[in-house]
Amino acid sequence: MKILITGASGLLGLNLCLANWDSHTLLGLDRGKLHGTPCELIHADLDDPAAASRLIDIVKPDAVIHTAALANLEKCEADPEGARYLNAEIPGILAESAALASVRFIHISTDAVFDGTKDGIYTETDAPSPPGVYSATKLLGEQNVLSANPAAAVARVNFFGWSLSGTRSLSEFFYNKLLAGQPANGFTDVYFCPLFVGDLAEILVGMLDKGLSGLYHVVGSEALSKYEFGVRIARQFGFDEGLIRPISVEKSELTAKRSHNLRLSVHKLSTDLGQPIPGVSTGIARFYAQAQQGYPQKMRSYQQE
Secondary structure (H helix, E strand, O other): OEEEEEOOOOHHHHHHHHOOOOOOEEEEEEOOOEOOOOOEEEEOOOOOHHHHHHHHHHHOOOEEEEOOOOOOHHHHHHOHHHHHHHHHHHHHHHHHHHHHOOOEEEEEEEHHHOOOOOOOOEOOOOOOOOOOHHHHHHHHHHHHHHHHOOOOEEEEEOEEOOOOOOOOOHHHHHHHHHHOOOOEEEEOOOEEOOEEHHHHHHHHHHHHHHOOOEEEEEOOOOOEEHHHHHHHHHHHHOOOHHHEEEEOHHHOOOOOOOOOEOOEOOHHHHHHHOOOOOOHHHHHHHHHHHHHOOHHHHHHOOEOO
């Protein structure tokens, strides 16, 4: 299967492109940030809606995993129109093109479509209530995708891992701070279900292989606070866990509103895939193993200077 990955230089996109796939050929859509990757790179700019609408006809993939987005919450608050275009309009354009070409399509959304006020675990049947511009535009993207292409799959995700810059994920934030011997804030009142990006990549390709469609929560099988996540990173790497400072997100300097409870059920995903979904412990162990194997340095070697 030939799979087109948009956002190839992003955390998820690059990890997808660098994975060893036995029976799939991956093509990475890049804006000139990468060179020399194992997967073939296609240079195109999704800022041009005409180019976006022609992309699938030109590349002729068997499937698309659309990871490209404006994911910085503060930037979305500062530029709501830009966020709406990238996070909502472009996904709809690509999904429609995929439907017309009979190409499988997975759109990457976010667990942040929920405001986190529910006392319990969110399922796919719970009504979203996005708390900010980022989550509102991502929800609109979900709606545009499934309206234009009912055969598409939408994956609400929360993931961590190594990135091109080394600064894109929460795991890298804690790693960088602790490695430098610096204190790092860990939110005690924000609960989430992080999934290691390598596990996420394998699951997404598995969803394509199974032909899954509709809405899925594609997160880890274990919920924990962001403070506890930082502590586990520290313990895995042998860092001083006392450097993780437990604080409330309400006392942080972040301007965009965050949800306190992002516990999501993966029952539907696990049932339809026919396999258990990994938890955070195995993911952090894989994150550590990659560090020991020089994976972060390998990633940076693909960065265009």
